[in-house]
Amino acid sequence: METGTRAVDKLTKLLSKSRPEHCYQCGKCTSGCPAALHTEFRPRDILIMAQLGMTEELLKSKLIWMCITCFTCLDVCPRDVEPTEFMITLRNLAALRGIIPTVYRGEGSAILETGLAFRIPESRVKMRERYGLPPLPRVDAEPVRRLLKSVDFDKLIQRGEKK
Amino acid sequence: MSVGSALVIGGGIAGIQAALDLADRGIKVYLVEKSPSIGGRMAQLDKTFPTMDCSICILAPKMNECARHPNIELLTWSEVLSVEGEAGNFTVRILKKPRYVREDLCTGCGICTEKCPKKVPSEFEMGLGMRKAIYMPFPQAVPRVSVIDEENCLYFQKGVCRVCEKFCPAGAIDFEQKPQEIELKVGAIIVATGLVQADPSIESEYGYGRYKNVIASLELERLLSASGPTGGELKRPSDGKHPKRIGFIQCVASRSLKENGYPYCSSVCCMYATKEAMIIMEHDPEAEIYIFYIDLRAFGKGFQEFVNRAKERGVHYIRAKPSKVIEDPETKDLIIRYEDINDKKVKEVRLDLVVLCAALVPTPENKKLAEILGIEVDEYGFFKPLHPLYAPVDSTRPGIFICGYCQGPKDIPESVAQASGAAARAAEIIAKKVVAG
Numbered sequence A: 001m002e003t004g005t006r007a008v009d010k011l012t013k014l015l016s017k018s019r020p021e022h023c024y025q026c027g028k029c030t031s032g033c034p035a036a037l038h039t040e041f042r043p044r045d046i047l048i049m050a051q052l053g054m055t056e057e058l059l060k061s062k063l064i065w066m067c068i069t070c071f072t073c074l075d076v077c078p079r080d081v082e083p084t085e086f087m088i089t090l091r092n093l094a095a096l097r098g099i100i101p102t103v104y105r106g107e108g109s110a111i112l113e114t115g116l117a118f119r120i121p122e123s124r125v126k127m128r129e130r131y132g133l134p135p136l137p138r139v140d141a142e143p144v145r146r147l148l149k150s151v152d153f154d155k156l157i158q159r160g161e162k163k
Numbered sequence B: 001m002s003v004g005s006a007l008v009i010g011g012g013i014a015g016i017q018a019a020l021d022l023a024d025r026g027i028k029v030y031l032v033e034k035s036p037s038i039g040g041r042m043a044q045l046d047k048t049f050p051t052m053d054c055s056i057c058i059l060a061p062k063m064n065e066c067a068r069h070p071n072i073e074l075l076t077w078s079e080v081l082s083v084e085g086e087a088g089n090f091t092v093r094i095l096k097k098p099r100y101v102r103e104d105l106c107t108g109c110g111i112c113t114e115k116c117p118k119k120v121p122s123e124f125e126m127g128l129g130m131r132k133a134i135y136m137p138f139p140q141a142v143p144r145v146s147v148i149d150e151e152n153c154l155y156f157q158k159g160v161c162r163v164c165e166k167f168c169p170a171g172a173i174d175f176e177q178k179p180q181e182i183e184l185k186v187g188a189i190i191v192a193t194g195l196v197q198a199d200p201s202i203e204s205e206y207g208y209g210r211y212k213n214v215i216a217s218l219e220l221e222r223l224l225s226a227s228g229p230t231g232g233e234l235k236r237p238s239d240g241k242h243p244k245r246i247g248f249i250q251c252v253a254s255r256s257l258k259e260n261g262y263p264y265c266s267s268v269c270c271m272y273a274t275k276e277a278m279i280i281m282e283h284d285p286e287a288e289i290y291i292f293y294i295d296l297r298a299f300g301k302g303f304q305e306f307v308n309r310a311k312e313r314g315v316h317y318i319r320a321k322p323s324k325v326i327e328d329p330e331t332k333d334l335i336i337r338y339e340d341i342n343d344k345k346v347k348e349v350r351l352d353l354v355v356l357c358a359a360l361v362p363t364p365e366n367k368k369l370a371e372i373l374g375i376e377v378d379e380y381g382f383f384k385p386l387h388p389l390y391a392p393v394d395s396t397r398p399g400i401f402i403c404g405y406c407q408g409p410k411d412i413p414e415s416v417a418q419a420s421g422a423a424a425r426a427a428e429i430i431a432k433k434v435v436a437g
């Protein structure tokens, strides 16, 4: 994985491939968005910020992390904009800059450690035993870890971390 | 030929105006219309923006003038087969389809229609009403001559019936009629083939074709019209109830960059939706109307004032394109979900009826017609003007002119203005020919 300035250049170019400038602010993406029903995430808002050149603000905003990448916005957009792709690219750019919300850092390190994004708490394992439920399937984290390390994922998720 | 003659293709308001202008100048006009009657879309409309004239009331006199004008020969139920020659001297072959009713004998009394046992959905009523297999498409049709629809006529399909023939007091029914080819010499040609509505189910999230109470705007025109299938009483399709809460969704498949959409603005929908809203409120002052729009395009003379009037009346204009229409399976009511851009809230509104204002597109047969005529169409099938600014009604071939919606999106006044322009340009060619001998 490239993580240097070349990667930043590439991703910045990718942003325009999602065609945010085509958006005419009809809000069809937002009213179709499952995340918008429960959060203040508004794909339409993100796109107008992009049109206004507010990329810097977007990279620092927690909003871009609320997209659940379901691609519904892409389906309904009459202007052929790709809001989901746009959000993913923004997140990658933000990550390169070390702007990663704590929960995602947590998920990243959980994957490295356990192979799963969700760390199963010890208490839950015990509870299953108590109720006589079968143990949860085991995951071999090693191949996942090897793969992620080979692309410097371990370093990426530590970027900008406040110690 | 003393003063030369002209061919007009398409008998909508643009073709009618062009034909009358030329005929009044003393030029012989052949007006070719593919359907059984002239009139075009305007005949289907209830009222017209921004003046709220009764559409057929102002159109019918012009249609009749065409029929009565000594210089106009109507060739309805006809199409153009070929065109040869050049500006000032074209040879045109026309196919006149058999009506199976003699135009010289039929009085338009309608007894045949009354007696005909076979019912089919009416094209003129956008499938909301029925017609017979022998019919006149609408009461003010011109010419006032019935036509037999072969594909649905019991005699043609099963060899039985001939009831119309038995009852026709004029003896006008003629099952032996054959397609007829006519050759014409004309100096100039005017094309005015108008528009059709794009399939509103292109944006399938709005449920057209799946939900009974989601209808298209031309269907609404027929439901509002006093001569329509409900006698002008607005009833919703699922249960015949009077809808109280009605929503319009603008730009369905238009201003769209999707592969199956149309990127241009259809130009008349903001205004006709406003008009339809006003008509509904005239019928029922308590009706609640929501117009979902992206940009409100009220650019013409008197248009903004018209929209302002609608707002004063209480029509709700909501700047949003809804993401979906959901049907309540029990009541068949509809729920529209949209983002209110003012407060950024995702909202829902429950409605009795939803009207889709779908893209208006040129007639699909234009491509074939363009080949016959040797003129160019653009990627959507609109005829290309020679120059968009200086020669908007000249086609790409000398002697052939274009006007009305087939040249580009426009309303009735603009269609009429272009038609007069095209008639003037056509007359130039014909006059030159006369002077030059």
Ligand SMILES: Cc1cc2nc3c(=O)[nH]c(=O)nc-3n(C[C@H](O)[C@H](O)[C@H](O)COP(=O)(O)OP(=O)(O)OC[C@H]3O[C@@H](n4cnc5c(N)ncnc54)[C@H](O)[C@@H]3O)c2cc1C
Pocket: B009, B010, B011, B012, B013, B014, B015, B032, B033, B034, B035, B037, B038, B039, B040, B041, B042, B045, B047, B048, B049, B050, B078, B079, B080, B192, B193, B194, B195, B196, B197, B217, B218, B221, B268, B272, B275, B360, B363, B365, B369, B403, B404, B405, B406, B410, B411, B412, B413, B415
């Ligand atoms: C729902 C709705 C409401 C509207 N309301 C208004 C309004 O209130 N006010 C307003 O100004 N405008 C209104 N319009 C727009 C208006 O209908 C058009 O501007 C107008 O009809 C254009 O006229 P035309 O003669 O170019 O085309 P048309 O009216 O479409 O007529 C074209 C004619 O050509 C015939 N034809 C087509 N192809 C051929 C062929 N190959 N050979 C022979 N004949 C052919 C057709 O059968 C038809 O009779 C409305 C449109 C819609 C859809």
